[in-house]
Amino acid sequence: xxxxxxxxxxxxxxxxxxxxxxxxxxxxxxxxxxxxxxxxxxxxxxxxxxxxxxxxxxxxxxxxxxxxxxxxxxxxxxxxxxxxxxxxxxxxxxxxxxxxxxxxxxxxxx
Amino acid sequence: xxxxxxxxxxxxxxxxxxxxxxxxxxxxxxxxxxxxxxxxxxxxxxxxxxxxxxxxxxxxxxxxxxxxxxxxxxxxxxxxxxxxxxxxxxxxxxxxxxxxxxxxxxxxxxxxx
Numbered sequence: 001x002x003x004x005x006x007x008x009x010x011x012x013x014x015x016x017x018x019x020x021x022x023x024x025x026x027x028x029x030x031x032x033x034x035x036x037x038x039x040x041x042x043x044x045x046x047x048x049x050x051x052x053x054x055x056x057x058x059x060x061x062x063x064x065x066x067x068x069x070x071x072x073x074x075x076x077x078x079x080x081x082x083x084x085x086x087x088x089x090x091x092x093x094x095x096x097x098x099x100x101x102x103x104x105x106x107x108x109x110x
Numbered sequence: 111x112x113x114x115x116x117x118x119x120x121x122x123x124x125x126x127x128x129x130x131x132x133x134x135x136x137x138x139x140x141x142x143x144x145x146x147x148x149x150x151x152x153x154x155x156x157x158x159x160x161x162x163x164x165x166x167x168x169x170x171x172x173x174x175x176x177x178x179x180x181x182x183x184x185x186x187x188x189x190x191x192x193x194x195x196x197x198x199x200x201x202x203x204x205x206x207x208x209x210x211x212x213x214x215x216x217x218x219x220x221x222x223x
Contacts, residue, residue, distance in 0.1 A: 095208035100153040
């Protein structure tokens with residue numbers, strides 16, 4: 001069975017501090033992982049996916065198969081980063097939808 | 111492209127009434143997904159279609175829920191009869207076989223009173 005775990009419901013950090021949002025997954029095959037961001041009452045937006053290995057808005061995430069993790073990181077938080085962040089695992093190799101974690105509410109304090 | 115379009119944005123209805131949510135996927139995408147978002151359960155996949163054919167509806171909570179995709183540019187999610195516990199935000203998403211990720215609509219916020 002597929003499962004995505006985001007252990008922190010809420011994470012509060014000060015502006016300029018480093019941010020790390022944790023994500024662990026459970027999947028027997030080769031995982032395809034995503035991070036989505038949802039700003040207040042808006043649609044979910046794709047932030048990044050591990051296949052593309054790109055950095056968006058200063059965020060990066062590295063897939064660690066040994067630890068089954070895909071943590072999201074940013075060296076210096078900005079106030080506009082405040083949002084809900086969802087880690088997601090592609091079902092069936094990515095073509096059959098996504099299994100989402102419960103999400104982490106990131107609050108950046110001034 | 112205007113992205114994935116959902117209507118209505120908000121729906122308030124009385125318990126027992128029929129509710130129909132609508133979704134227009136991105137042109138050219140061949141997969142369409144319906145998700146439900148609640149505080150308690152987070153984002154749950156309800157059903158998805160590939161080339162207009164329902165592939166997996168195991169996430170549909172009960173027989174009161176049904177979904178259709180009559181053509182490549184339109185899908186509906188219907189709840190009949192609606193109950194207060196159906197109150198949630200319902201998202202539609204589309205994809206081209208998963209390539210490039212999934213694009214979500216703005217969601218329909220449903221309140222059943």
